[in-house]
Amino acid sequence: MTNESIRELGIPADAHAYLCDPAGFMSDVAAALQLAGLSGSNIHTEIFGAQAAVNPGLTGPGPAHPHRPPGPQGTGPFVTFARSGLSTRWSDQYETLLELTEACDIPTRWSCRTGVCHTCTTPPLTDHVQYTTQPLENPASGEALPCCSIPTTDVLLDL
Known part of the structure; x- marks a missing residue:
């Protein structure tokens, strides 16, 4: 126009x-x-869509330093947050990688929690995730949406 x-x-x-x-x-x-x-x-x-971040996927320091989630360690694949230097096993008590990220006080961007807005787009540096809710639009190649995904194998996230 x-x-x-x-x-x-x-x-x-x-x-x-x-x-x-x-x-x-x-x-x-x-x-x-x-x-x-x-x-x-x-x-x-x-x-409409994700906003640019100063550090992709990060919004700044959270209320606490990154830490393992409370409670017993899960038995699933390892989830490693590269920028935060934290690794923990996946637990089925979390419905999505975003929930695990929040439980660990790892700063990340998010908005819709359903795969619509792509605000949480994050590069998985290794292996794959599975979508528990199919995103409205698939993320670009080499990216994942933590708000609606879980790890299928050990995963390294750029968070």
């Missing part, structure tokens, strides 16, 4: 526009709407 094509729509200056898509698209369309006479306060946006 071009600035000219938006102007040709004849959108009234007091209209409200609701945009949801990737940030770059919304920025371009919002600018074109303003050039067409729409007030910036009448343009509402919601980001």
